[in-house]
Amino acid sequence: MKHLNARQRDAVKYINGPLLVLAGAGSGKTSVITQKIAYLVNECGIRPANIAAVTFTNKASREMKERVSSLLEGQPSRGLTVATFHNLGMTIIRREHKLLGFKPGFSIFDAQDSKALLRDLMLHNNEETDQVDAVQHQISNWKNDMVDPDTALSRAQLPLEILAARAYEAYETHLRAYNAVDFDDLILIPVRLFASQPDALERWQNRLRYLLVDEYQDTNLSQYRLVKQLVGTRGALTVVGDDDQSIYAWRGARPENLAQLQQDFPSLKVIKLEQNYRSTSRILKAANTLIANNPHVFEKQLWSEMGMGDPIRVLHNANEEAECERIAMEILDLHLRNTVAFRDMAILYRGNFQARLLEIKLQQYQVPYKLSGGTSFFARTEIKDLMSYLKVLINPDDDNAFLRIINLPRREIGPSTLQKLGSYALERQISMFDACGELGLEQVMPANAVQRLRRFCQWMQHILKQCYEHDPIEAITEMMRDMDYEGWIAENSTSDAMAEKRIQNVGFLLDSLRSTLERLQEDDPDAGIEEAITRLVLLDMLDRQEEEDDSNRVQLMTLHASKGLEFPYVFLMGMEEELLPHRNSIESDNIEEERRLAYVGITRAKRALTITLAKQRKQYGEKVDCVPSRFLDELPPEDLEVEGLGERCQVANQRRGNATLNSLKNMFD
DNA sequence: TGACGCTGAGTTTTT
DNA sequence: CTCAGCGTCA
DSSP: OTTSOHHHHHHHHOOSSOEEEEEOTTSOHHHHHHHHHHHHHHTSOOOGGGEEEEESSHHHHHHHHHHHHHHTTTSOOTTOEEEEHHHHHHHHHHHTHHHHTOOSSOEEEOHHHHHHHHHHHHHHTTOOSTTHHHHHHHHHHHHHTTOOHHHHHHHOOSHHHHHHHHHHHHHHHHHHHTTEEETTHHHHHHHHHHHHOHHHHHHHHHHOOEEEESSGGGOOHHHHHHHHHHHTTTOOEEEEEOGGGOOOGGGTOOTTHHHHHHHHOTTOEEEEEOBOSSSOHHHHHHHHHHHTTSOOSSOOOOBOSSOOOOOEEEEEEEEHHHHHHHHHHHHHHHHHHSOOOGGGEEEEESSTTHHHHHHHHHHHTTOOEEEOOSSOGGGSHHHHHHHHHHHHHHOTTOHHHHHHHTTSSOOSOOHHHHHHHHHHHHHHTOOHHHHHTOTTHHHHSOHHHHHHHHHHHHHHHHHHHHHHHSOHHHHHHHHHHHTTHHHHHHHTOSSHHHHHHHHHHHHHHHHHHHHHHHHHHHHOTTOOHHHHHHHHHHOOOHHHHHHHOOOOOEEEEEHHHHTTOOEEEEEEOOOBTBBTTBHHHHHTTOHHHHHHHHHHHHTTEEEEEEEEEEEEEEETTEEEEOOBOHHHHTSOGGGEEEESSTHHHHHHHHTTHHHHHHHHHHHHO
């Protein structure tokens, strides 16, 4: 606690009621949460098992766990809940599965699975499938807003809404039949349970007596409800958030949940953290000036003691190629002349497509870089395939996973057999896996087809038995050996290097399964392979993989992906109208979120910020003139050093005034 | 089953 | 322009 400032200490010590910590960028909010957990345990005598800290990402939750356990060193942190919303929801569903009518080992459908299911359903209804994305999005919105299929259908107006509402109902029925839930359900189902079963709610309220929520501005309606339900009337709640960093409204986040707190808890105490420990004063001034253009429920001004620092450079370039080249040169220059490590520099952009040209130019100039984003670990084919095996193993009702793996590797089970199996299962209201065991199957398909299906099912059951009777990981390894999974991967990879990488990924998945199982069993010796596998779906291993590879490279990522990170040198590229703010946001009149996005970008920089833009850009093969972003006009001109505008740039630079020039002179003396 | 060519979209993305 | 996804044909 010695390392905390007065405000932070207040936030840690205030436990007499609901508390909102408005934590500006870089103001040490994670310290507050972790210290508060330690304080609750050490000073208030609250048992760790009665505390829950909820985050949004696995990464945040992992970091928090690490920091808490080092603070509580040696002390029993057993039973402490540090989890993502989705992980917490999953735990609730798992513990209450009987009440909810789920069989243990339920499957979790990821976005891809959901989309595939929706496509099938729409295809089945002879509907065009070109709107699956919109339909999926609509259903997800309904779920986040807690609208059930019936209500959706009765309220549907637009053709898309009617289409989506019809699919919604079938989608839910099918999910239940598969003993599966989707990501939205992980929050929604517990909320519904708690609303209808006060006993269940009381059980969880008694278990989670103190709740801490990080990044509260990112909560959606169902997450907000869950928090409210768990907190009840006790008000044992600390919420940390920053309305200026709300950049996820487009996927259901409701930043107004922050202001809503005051209505929900009239006794709410608000503490602002405004001292920033990250950036120079100039960078903060720019950020403050920019964000002052947004309306605020809570006013705040970030300040720091890190010194004025260099002016913010604004580099105009002839076109996007020049822009990328310029950034590459600047990076090389910083590296060679100022011996700045590559890992201390980041290039941030609005859209992933901007990384393409950048990559080419960085390669040309031999700048080592690391690209974040792209296909996530779990979207990779080999991982999805193996995960489907694991899902079927613990949840044979998951027809989706069953269909994915039944003929992979080839088992001579073709579409016509599956078609027959599918309609048989549908008629009898059972899963396809269970249908394989039924005697009536011989009536609808050739005996050898039945035999092939049964051989597969019996083999899976054998593996499952091995899981229970012996070491589960061993059994799964045996399963992969039996079907020569590595051979299948090698056969289906375009190159040896690719196959190698894929086999590595599979090995990594198995390692993670092992360690997940071990960790689960530390807290709960009864935890089985089902729970480990279910949890694995929610694990994001991509960044753990990246952590292992801590090489010294320039970081490339979208502005969204940069939230929560910091870099000594930041390049913010594409500062143009229609890009930042993005065209769609201009059209939908949602400039405020774009401004926050720019704010997030600026506040990532510790020492120096360079903003770049192009005068002209090739778009869909055509040259288009670009207009500098309105956000540039919202930055303090006296802190900018403009370059590449010819005459006009000198005028702009003169406006910086003598103070800046003097401080520069002093630096050179 | 695989190769080829047409069509259309083309922000952000975690769980 | 570029690339993914789909359909067609051998």
